[in-house]
Amino acid sequence: MALLEMQAISKSFPGVRALDRVSLDLNKGEVLALLGENGAGKSTLMKILSGVYQADEGTFLIDGQPVSITSPQEAMARGIGIIHQELSLIPHLSIRENIFLGREKVHPITKKIDWQYLSQESEKWLTELGITGIDVTRPVKNLSIGIQQMVEIARILSMNCRIIIMDEPTDALTPQEAKTLFQVINALRKAGKGIIYISHKLEEIFQIADRIHVLRDGSHVGTKAVSEVNTDQLIHMMVGRNLEDKFPWVAPKPENPILELKGVTAPGHVYEIDLVARKGEVLGVFGLMGAGRTELCKTIFGVYPYEGEIQLEGCPVKIKKPKDAIDKGIVYLSENRKSEGLFLEHEVYRNVTLASLGELTTATGRLKKAEEKKAVQEYIDKLRVKTPSIAQKVKNLSGGNQQKLVFAKWLMTNPKVLILDEPTRGVDVGAKVEIYHLINELKQKDVTIIMISSELPEVMGISDRILTMHKGRITGEFHHEEATQEKIMERAVGGIS
Known part of the structure; x- marks a missing residue:
């Protein structure tokens, strides 16, 4: 039985049919790569799954049971978390405040926020991601984009979600940070989590994914096991044509x-x-x-x-x-x-x-x-x-x-x-x-x-x-x-x- 099934999902915006009866399934302990060109519908589909948008048509099943997802809060309650491509942190708040925003633990006696607990848990999740020795009371606006991305990832991991959507998670990470993230993903896979992974870096897909689900112009093109495709075939599925030269360099003319x-x-x-x-x-x-x-x-x-x-x-x-x-x-x-x-x-x-x-x-x-x-x-x-x-x-x-x-x-x-x-x-x-x-x-x-x-x-x-x-x-x-x-x-x- 699949952990998640999205069946015949459609969504339109003014002048645009973003998704046309797209279906997708995700298994426990699986990394499913969701690929397609910009505008193919990937982010729209994931925003529907995470409750940011509502589908015009279609149904959801989790563990085989029909569910409705009408808000981000409802998605979170059903164990669905999303790491957005565009950071959703609040710049003037601290690292610990961003990680536990809306989920702050209150001390049972004082009825005040238990800041010590938030600090310890924030440090724990950042350590999982290879980030140590950082002051979790620092405002995130003072951090590099790469560290901010790690804070975003730590926030989702701390929610203990069963279904985790990662939209371009390595975009701002160094190669070493990306390597650490892949180790975390492998640990999540072993724990039975289902991960939907969006990336334009195709070399990552062959490193981390089990299956590949391709969209083009709002429609489902095909789903393949990673072992069944190579880079050129994957590109052809995504863009509908062959790219003869990935880096079309033209020699310069000597100039002043x-x-x-x-x-x-x-x-x-x-x-x-x-x-x-x-x-x-x-x-x-x-x-x-x-x-x-x-x-x-x-x-x-x-x-x-x-x-x-x-x-x-x-x-x-x-x-x-x-x-x-x-x-x-x-x-x-x-x-x-x-x-x-x-x-x-x-x-x-x-x-x-x-x-x-x-x-x-x-x-x-x-x-x-x-x-x-x-x-x-x-x-x-x-x-x-x-x-x-x-x-x-x-x-x-x-x-x-x-x-x-x-x-x-x-x-x-x-x-x-x-x-x-x-x-x-x-x-x-x-x-x-x-x-x-x-x-x-x-x-x-x-x-x-x-x-x-x-x-x-x-x-x-x-x-x-x-x-x-x-x-x-x-x-x-x-x-x-x-x-x-x-x-x-x-x-x-x-x-x-």
């Missing part, structure tokens, strides 16, 4: 430097940075968590005050704030699209034109609405953003389509230097290749691209040169043809070239 950093230090972030980025080049930046990659890019973008010199097209410039960078043609696509890249409650077209309103405004300050909507539609078509209209609220789009909107927003500014911080995080394999082709197209139009990625094969596959970082310093430089995983990792862990 456009951006140079000379002895740049942002105290507490990066130190003595010497860097040259050439016109029409993809400069990859790789390092382990805490290496200073994002801090380097935010320094260039004017987020952090710095010492030293930045030159643009051979002339010294001073960038004191992000507006200075944007005005000079330097833009930054953040790794955190939810809090730093988009206004989720606003429409698609408002988000895309946000950084280009000056070009779409008359001398009297009136917005050229027809031009705005025409320009937005061109980018929507070019980037193949799946949305029923440009008036759709951004929060209703999948993560990958949201990421494409951030690209569109910055491309509308016609940048000279485009800084991409984890540009394919949370993006499916088909959309990744589309982004790589876009990067190559921009490169051939003489745009300089600085790209941070935690995925080493991606950095090696798409970059013309690669810089490695460790503890805020550059530790190595490799050209595309000479780069190997061994050489790059040696520098990324602190070796100096």
Whole structure:
């Protein structure tokens, strides 16, 4: 008997049929990978299971018994927990408060919250995830994205759920943290838990899953045992076509430097940075968590005050704030699209034109609405953003389509230097290749691209040169043809070239 059965689930939103009679079953002690492109319906199906959305049609069975799930509280009461792709922590609350939010233990005598118990239990669950020596009274807003993700996972584990949904759980984790998470998943499997695992990192699927359930355009394509498929077959199931080249690299043309950093230090972030980025080049930046990659890019973008010199097209410039960078043609696509890249409650077209309103405004300050909507539609078509209209609220789009909107927003500014911080995080394999082709197209139009990625094969596959970082310093430089995983990792862990 299956632990969980979802039968003929359908769900529609205005202008979109997100799910069309999708069925799914999950066994005790099983890891079921749920795969599909962005917009395939994975997150919608899981939000229905976790009570965030209600299905228009369909039934649920747990242990063979029909059940209704009309709210997150009801899902939790039935032993269903979800680790969302987008963090759902409350930033100003502490680690222990976030882990036990709504489930605080009250002291039987004082009738006050038993903070000692919450601390001990929080430390226990974090230790299970390999996180030790951390102050659980710290606000989560002061933690790295990776540690915040671990707090989110600890919260679900502490609920002792029977059915655990993991939506891109390793997105912000280091390789070592991901390895620890896989060990925890194996322990949960042995304890008879059922786990639904969503990831765009296909190598993880072959490591951790028992079966694979594939959705495409809101419909069920097929379910296979992991042993029955290889990567190419899986990609074909997901995207409906073969991807000839996962990393379509195009050799650069020798060009002059456009951006140079000379002895740049942002105290507490990066130190003595010497860097040259050439016109029409993809400069990859790789390092382990805490290496200073994002801090380097935010320094260039004017987020952090710095010492030293930045030159643009051979002339010294001073960038004191992000507006200075944007005005000079330097833009930054953040790794955190939810809090730093988009206004989720606003429409698609408002988000895309946000950084280009000056070009779409008359001398009297009136917005050229027809031009705005025409320009937005061109980018929507070019980037193949799946949305029923440009008036759709951004929060209703999948993560990958949201990421494409951030690209569109910055491309509308016609940048000279485009800084991409984890540009394919949370993006499916088909959309990744589309982004790589876009990067190559921009490169051939003489745009300089600085790209941070935690995925080493991606950095090696798409970059013309690669810089490695460790503890805020550059530790190595490799050209595309000479780069190997061994050489790059040696520098990324602190070796100096």
